[in-house]
Amino acid sequence: MSDKIVDGTEDVVGVLTEQIEAHFGMSMDQLKAAVSVAPAANSRATDVVKWHGLLAESQAVLDRAEDSLLAALETQPSEVDDPTMGLAHRVNVxxxxxxxxxxxxxxxxDPDASGKKDLAAERLARFNRTARKGPAVQTSAPNRPATAPASAPRSGRNALR
Known part of the structure; x- marks a missing residue:
């Protein structure tokens, strides 16, 4: 058996990397290179590369936490001490x-993921609003009199000071 803690799950990063590569039709290295050259060309690809990097980073943190916990557990007698419980908490986090x-x-x-349909509909509605044939409100300046009325000086209680 491996010296990693096995919780019955598959290699999450590996499985998702395969799904990303199948989705975009290129290796992860090629996708990263394409995104670094033109990050605005495909926002979905850019987001996937960013979050895949964060995922890989968090997997590395998990691996180190598991290694520390296993090393501590090997030195423990039958009861687990507080520092080792702290390491177990780090693994959980x-x-x-x-x-x-x-x-x-x-x-x-997932193009059909929850929230994406509503987001796409909202974007489409915003796009359709901007495609109006005429202005929604009057856009020309209002007519003004040729001369502005003279204002009388104020006096009394309501005068500005």
Whole structure:
């Protein structure tokens, strides 16, 4: 058995990397290179590369936390001390961060993901509003009299000081 903690899940980063490569039809290295050359060319690709990098980073943090926990557990007697429990907590936090980033990558890859249809409809509505044939409100300046009326000096209680 490996000296990594096994929780029954697959290699999350590896699985998502394969899905990204299949989705974009190129290797992750090629996709990263394309995004670095023209980040504005495809915002979805740019977002996927960004979040994949964050996912890989969080996986590395998780790996280090697991290694530290395993090393501490090997030196423990039957009861686990507080520092080792702290390491276990670090592993839990790292798993949550990794899994959250994995969910973002999955959401970015899924064109039918929850919230995307509403977002697309909102963008389309905004686009259609900007395609009006005429102005929604009067855009010309209002007619002004040739001379402005003279204002009388104020006096009394309501005078400005």
């Amino acid at each position: 790292a798993v949550a961060a990794r899994d959250g980033r994995a969910l973002v990558v999955r959401w970015l890859l």
